[in-house]
Amino acid sequence: MIVCVSHNIISPLGTTSAENYAAVKSGKSALRKYDGLWGLPEPFVASLLDRKAYADEKYTIDERIVIDSISIALKNTDIDATSKKVLFIISTTKGNVFLLDKNENGFPKERVRLGMMARQITKHFHNPNEPVVVSNACISGVCAQIEAMRYLESGEYDYVIVCGVDVQSAFIVSGFQSFKALSPDECKPFDANRQGLNLGDAAATIIYTKKDKVNENEWVACRGAIRNDANHISGPSRVGEGSFRALRIALGDLEPEKIAFINAHGTATSYNDEMESIAIERAGLSGVPVNSLKGYYGHTMGAAGVLETILSMQAVDDHNILGTRGFDTIGVTHPLDISNQNRATEKRAFIKLLSGFGGCNAALLMAKGGLQ
């Protein structure tokens, strides 16, 4: 079984997983309105890290928070990151893309290459393996975990360190603005009045290993799948095809009654949330509670799949279904069990669901103590 050994989240809400969970549980959000930032002509709402706090001569902010996040996750473990039996997988959509700006001169331009950025990380930890970067748009964080599971199943490595990261910049914000995908206010996932998404900065790390036996408190990554809509490169399938198919595999023969919640992508764009409601119904999961964490962090892109998996594990540990901040009135056509309040649960499994540009979708089933 593939088991989570340790994890960490660095976000505007905290620098440990525990700090982040406590903040989210109490309803905090780091979403703020920014006007005139980075010379952008239009204001936007985002969840941003304090750039000055992570200023570093040697590392870009992306690299810095990945190193910090992995360092914290490695603490209290006996993992030797210098071993060739440890693989680093980085999940990111845009990495150091800000280096393309002609006014950015602090770092070598070659660091815009994702593989070169990842090498800064493995070099820092003196790890001898070539790092693999998963860059699958918004589903990267779940894809990276599925890659980790496969590498561990095949027995080549003892540990896989998965770190998802993205840091916002004029490049990314202007692109989403051009798509008219950003909400002028704090996002409202699955709500009737949702107007789009918010973007966010974060790095999140999960370390996985393979074990023959697990105890009842250990988190097991049971199974996951990546599926394409085969429909459109920048809009989701109207019948939720890829998400439905990914969900079906993640669910497998597990009874829906065993699942505490589906942690949806829930970006609060009109199309995404509607599509997810269709896919969840098609997969026979309408009775399972659903939540979205975008109202706390915005969409953290390459970090989202890892960050949201960690918060969901902590929520189940705490017998809690986190409320969907920003949600008020159901605004999707297919039934969903969703609430803006924290709710109690005694169930021990959840599904993380994501979808993204390029028509890609991913689902991952996590179960505490494994599947009985």
Add this chain to the structure above:
Amino acid sequence: MIKHQVYISSNEVLVDGNPLTHNEKGSALLTELYRNHIGDYPKFFKMDTLSKLGFIASELLLNTEGNRDFEPREDRAVIFFNRNASLQADTHYQSTIQNPENFFPSPAAFVYTLPNIVTGEIAIRNKYFGETSFMVIDDYDEKIIMKNLENAFQDPITKTIIGGWVDCSDEEHFEARIFLMEK
């Protein structure tokens, strides 16, 4: 097991190791290959260089199989690797936002600033509902790629993979080494 393979660089095209005749090189080579071997998919002209390259290479690869029925299927994955991610599209998009006096970001340019779009283009063309994935390593490494693709057969449905290396640094410089792999 590798069944068929296609190699395309800025000035060379090989299908299962056999050279394919052409007159052009660079970006004009991709257009020439489209006109001579595909021709019925005008979306090609909207694509960025990475997607054009991956699309052409996948078409030449699938033509070796014959019998293109375009029936929907879930058992075929599309999994690519490269060095430069979507650098050509990124550089182009950056040029649209670099100058505050000439600021014209567009969704058509932005959408291609993700390397996995090429896998989506191939899935759409062929109605593949299977796995699509894109990974970046800083140097071409056959061992890493083959190990990763073998791992991908752990998916319960995947039986064949269109996989390999699809990389471009700018519109004129690119390399694709892709193959059709069976479980």
